[in-house]
Amino acid sequence: MTDPTDGSGPDGPVPPIARWHADLQKRKGDRAALRRAQTIDEVYVVPSFHTLLRRLGWTLSSRTPGDDEIARLAMVLADVEHDTGQPSPRWGDALGRAFGTPRKDVPKAHVSHARFRQLAATDDLDEFVRLLRGALHLIKHEAPLLDLAEVVRAWHHPARRQQVRRTLFLAYFETAPETETTDA
Structure with missing residues (x-):
């Protein structure tokens, strides 16, 4: 090891x-x-x-x-206790998938569509950090560390933020159960 x-x-x-x-x-x-x-x-x-x-x-x-x-x-x-280390072809992909992954107990995403939309929509950096930390709690503090780091860093730059925001949405909705994507 x-x-x-x-x-x-x-x-x-x-x-x-x-x-x-x-x-x-x-x-x-x-x-x-x-x-x-x-x-x-x-x-x-x-x-x-x-x-x-x-x-x-x-x-x-x-x-x-x-x-x-x-x-x-x-x-x-x-706030990350365990790095899932998932490789990501584009920054935000692995994190979006982690948030959209269905829970084991019910057919819903770990992070609800409404909460995810609020997180991804904010441009205020401190609000983004607050919401992101809350979302990490919902995925049991397990996240793709390097992907998460690049998402946080991208949020500080408007052009990169927009690109990462789109990737987050694409990955979330590709992974989230259909019930999660049709309730909003």
Whole structure:
């Protein structure tokens, strides 16, 4: 078994976000602080957030990628307990499928159509993070980590957001039970 914190995996190098997430699972206090955080200001005081910034190549002089973007990313990724690792041909595909996957007990999607539509429709970044964290709870905190990360990052850029939004909808409706897609 490979250790994602050492930078290597069975298929080669492990992406920095996956390494950071694996390390965060060991830092229970930081993970709890990020999960409790309601604002990005609350994220800035958590040491693991600064580790993520460094791993993504952020510097004070470049401020690229955006530090607020990475703060929101840390808030969301802290809510993921298990990376499903599902490969995704397009960003948003695996996440949309996870939300639309039928529940075992009833023929309904894990995330209802109404809730999914509200999540995908928002352009407000903080509202998006709040709704996304709620949706992660509904899928039992199991999500495709890298796909989720790219969705969060894309939401900060209007052109990318629109493209990812469409992919999310296509994947959700392809996976959701027909009862879910006809009730709205």
